[in-house]
Amino acid sequence: MAKNLTTRAEDYSKWYNELVIKADLAENSGVRGCMVIKPYGFAIWERMQAELDRMFKETGHQNAYFPLFIPKSYFSKEASHVDGFAKECAVVTHYRLKNAEDGSGVVVDEDAKLEEELIVRPTSETIIWDTYRKWVQSYRDLPLLINQWANVVRWEMRTRLFLRTTEFLWQEGHTAHATKKEALEEAEQMMHVYADFAENYMAVPVVKGTKTESERFAGALETYCIEALMQDGKALQAGTSHFLGQNFAKAFDVKFATKEGSQEYVWATSWGVSTRLMGALIMTHSDDNGLVLPPNLAPDQVVIVPIYRNDEQFDAVSEVAKKLMTELRAQGIRVKFDNRDTHKPGWKFNEYELKGVPVRIAIGPKDIEKGTVEIARRDTLQKEFISMEGVVEKVTSLMEEIQNNLFKKAINHRSEHTTEVNSYEEFKDMLKTKGGFLSAHWDGTAETEERIKNETKATIRCIPIDRKEEAGTCIFTGKPSVGRVLFAKAY
């Protein structure tokens, strides 16, 4: 099977689009901007969900489910939120169709017009805080630590599979606290949870930081984020966690009785990651041969391909393969034995390379004679023969080795593409020639940020939480600055 994949050097964006389709991850649907997540892509997303869900539960959160629809009036209640979210969204205006009188199909029944339009949730703060009002009376009811896995819709004019789609899948955490301190700690904690997940499961290094005021979530007083760097030198925001202050509590009148008996507004956070993570995963590790998956998230970590010319050989090879499969599974490794007789080994090799399976094992009659198997790593494309007795141990250690290698490669790439720049000339030069993260001094004003963005398309990705204090001067205005921020062009 020839892959015919555009290379990254030729056209990075085309390479990505082709890869998503050819590796059977997702495709566009008949509905503008909405994708179909195919079984292979969804299996990766399911693994992401399972790990994140476990991490959320380990930090004390519970899942719940809130309505898909939000009454239009809810959006008007929180002033800054309405500007951010109540704009490009799907509006339900009617609740019935009827047969067209001319027999041409179905038409909207104008008699079934809703009194108040319903918005398909772009995010659920409003409907959830409308609910929390009923759940919170006393300090004893706090904190509320709730998450929901859901689909959301934001009408997008230009869409790309996983990266920006009209409908996408995500989780949204919404917590309520008695104190500002607790809410801030929660928001910060979830940034760390996201970073742990990105680095240890996705093998994607991320910078933890806070957003500038103009890049914050609509309604947030502070937005924590994790920022990743793709192979083309563009940044990708991989997760955000917001400290919402008392804005939503005030908008939806959520108060609680303190221990001392006074009435106070509740403090809020919200945090989310979405199927956009799939885009980050694909773009961080994959190469011109196709997808490269970290073992911790690969639906199949190992695939065994039998080599044979006749039934007798197939039987002999199958016996060895099945025994090996059993042994590997006993070690908790996800193994697939591809015994389809509809495709040749070479076709299968290509297929699993394209699909990023971390380890491929080939077993043929000669291997059985010699007591060996051939093991191929997807990340380095290296192959070697291993004696049968050593296979389980080898594969087990490869799982960790490949996971670590991918992370190290990504870290190295990011280091190479993170540059301290000290003048606006240098900034523009680097942005053009090398891209990546540009660490630069900024005067802290939204105006400067906006002007740099307009002139270069680079935005402030974050103010890193671990940045060192360093006096300097803004690259754009020359005004004083207390530390560097990270600029980049971004997805």
Added chain:
Amino acid sequence: MAKNLTTRAEDYSKWYNELVIKADLAENSGVRGCMVIKPYGFAIWERMQAELDRMFKETGHQNAYFPLFIPKSYFSKEASHVDGFAKECAVVTHYRLKNAEDGSGVVVDEDAKLEEELIVRPTSETIIWDTYRKWVQSYRDLPLLINQWANVVRWEMRTRLFLRTTEFLWQEGHTAHATKKEALEEAEQMMHVYADFAENYMAVPVVKGTKTESERFAGALETYCIEALMQDGKALQAGTSHFLGQNFAKAFDVKFATKEGSQEYVWATSWGVSTRLMGALIMTHSDDNGLVLPPNLAPDQVVIVPIYRNDEQFDAVSEVAKKLMTELRAQGIRVKFDNRDTHKPGWKFNEYELKGVPVRIAIGPKDIEKGTVEIARRDTLQKEFISMEGVVEKVTSLMEEIQNNLFKKAINHRSEHTTEVNSYEEFKDMLKTKGGFLSAHWDGTAETEERIKNETKATIRCIPIDRKEEAGTCIFTGKPSVGRVLFAKAY
């Protein structure tokens, strides 16, 4: 904590509504007909999902995700489907809001009217078969065995928590096959999977059967179903699996090349269960004291409540409780230790009774002296003192005992409420006095079915797959019949 729960005898329907609210399972939201599934209710649903998902995967299915929205024109493509589904549904007509000129809030932007309206999926056959056309070329691409977990919307005028809501959560399997035989086997298999799940996890006995033509899913040639009987003698359809023939393949032009090279239409099935199962679970087992949960689905299978008067006693009791918790967890039992000092033991006892936790363990200073604990079963409300050494064994065996006891009780209730009737007089009498399943001869015509329904509100729930052949005469028309069918009033 006084429960103030209406009894089943007083008002069954009111009892159900109160129980759902008081046991913290779900509540109505600010959006008409849409519910909020609260963390405790959602935790039960998550357990249902986990078991079903495992069963689907064990039978070879994979998960995927298809768009929330369906273009209106898709509904017109399958003639019988349009009448069944393209009617009471949420219609998206616009994709933007804007600030009202008078500053009163946000209004629909009339400039952002969709060319073709989008329907929020009431079920996904149309969008999925539109996709399958691209996935199926040859017999090698078949079967497609795909499931999706999703939210769906059907506009309902009268809603009840879990039983009938405008938005609900479900799974929908959609499979494509090369032959009629294979598709029929798949549809039948999934009915058995659903029945296994209902009986072995929910402890809800079900009758497996097929629907009469008039009760079939819109677009199906055969609908398999499982039917349960609630405590009030009304039936509840707990799951359906449809053999769709080639209807959707023809509507969406999905053909495949056979091994021999000819082009044929693909054969289809679809099958689903929803959050309605929560209603079935609640109504089958619960009593006037609250929820009763089968151990296999209870989020907490055991709760340990400490009894103490001072800190010293609390410390001593906690030590014992924690040790016991560790031992029980090592057996795979889900245990919660409720050490909140904000509520008294009596309040907690009531709370866990209301929430249906299968086993409650109380430990006090006297127990420590005597080396015992008090164990209370939720299903029988029996309490007994058990020596500390025997607790783990006792609780482990109670898990199975309670699960079996609930199933047996439900089986007995169903037997008592299943009656063979041989005349229309008897039929109407029984329906009024005893309710339940009425097993009766029917002449096989839609007309008779319709007339009985209009006169009595009883419908044919199913033609049981294991019914014995028995010549008889229709209770309504006296015409010949080859076997009995099950009638009941239904949810």
